[in-house]
Amino acid sequence: MPLAAPDFIGLFEPGAIHPSTDGDSLRVRVVPGVPLSLPSGRVIAMEPFLCGFDDAEKLAFDERVAPGTYPVVLVMVDVVGEDGKVTDTRVAAARLEIRDEPVVSWELALRPGQDAAGLSDDEYFGYPVDGGTGCFVDAQTFEAIGEEEDFADRVVSAMWEDDAGAPGPKRTPDPVTLAVEDDGHAVVVFSTGWGDGVYPTWIGRTADGDVACFLTDFDALFDEDDPC
Structure with missing residues (x-):
């Protein structure tokens, strides 16, 4: 069977404390949402450095939503040492909220x-990351980015800066919103868990079967009920 979805509701409960493999604790918190424009309602989740390349129709998810502006909410984990001090913070998941209803x-x-029925045990579809960064973007916006020559450079400048505000080694707090043409909420960018990997995006559905959200899980936490 393909990979089963973790218990995201319990896993990402704000304030929840989870163990870490090195003995520290991982404390969950949720960052208030930032708006993302979906002019076509075709959602793409991917590493932003590649936006504008390839075919948007191949990258957009099959599931369409009504065009509009929707919040992207980040689930964060703070690494808490034995002394109670936060030593690191990571993005555990990025959730594009379509409906404010229970999943x-x-x-x-x-x-x-893609066909989930063809996946073997614990296999899944996801997008590859080798620059520690992911995003949500609309297919129409993706095509507009293809007209730019420096979008990847803009991502780097927005995500990393020094104390003077120039591009440098200091990571900008997540999330970061980038404009494209006259759309100020065109791309929402964020760091990806502990770094690089292949990360699945899940669709959460309401009791009526409607799309409540798209959630990309960055594997920063594990389900404590999972023996693996």
Whole structure:
């Protein structure tokens, strides 16, 4: 069977404390949402440095939503040492909220040509990250980014800066919103868990079967009921 969705409701409960493999504690908190424009309602989750390359129709999820502006909420984990001090902070998940309704079921978000029924045990579809950064973007915006020559440079400048505000080694607090053309809420960018990997996006559905959210899990926490 393909990978089963973790218990995201319990896993990402604000204030929850989870163990870390090195003995520290991981404390969950949620960052207030920032707006994302979806002019076409076609959602893409990917590493932002590649925005504008490839075919948007191949990258957008099959599931469409009504065009509009929706909040992107980040689930953060603070690494807390034995002395109670926070030593690090990571993004555990990014959630694009379509409806403010309870999620009763989860399924993998699929792109054209993907079939979850063909996955083997614990396999999943996800997007690759090798620059420690992910994003949500609309397919129409993706195509507009293709007209730019320096979008990847803009991502780097926005995500890393020194104390003087110039590009440098200091990471900008997550999330970061980038404008494209005259849209000030075109791309929402964030760091990805502990770094690089392949990360699945899940669709959360309401009791009526409507899309409540798209959630990308960055594997920063594990389900304590999972023996693995």
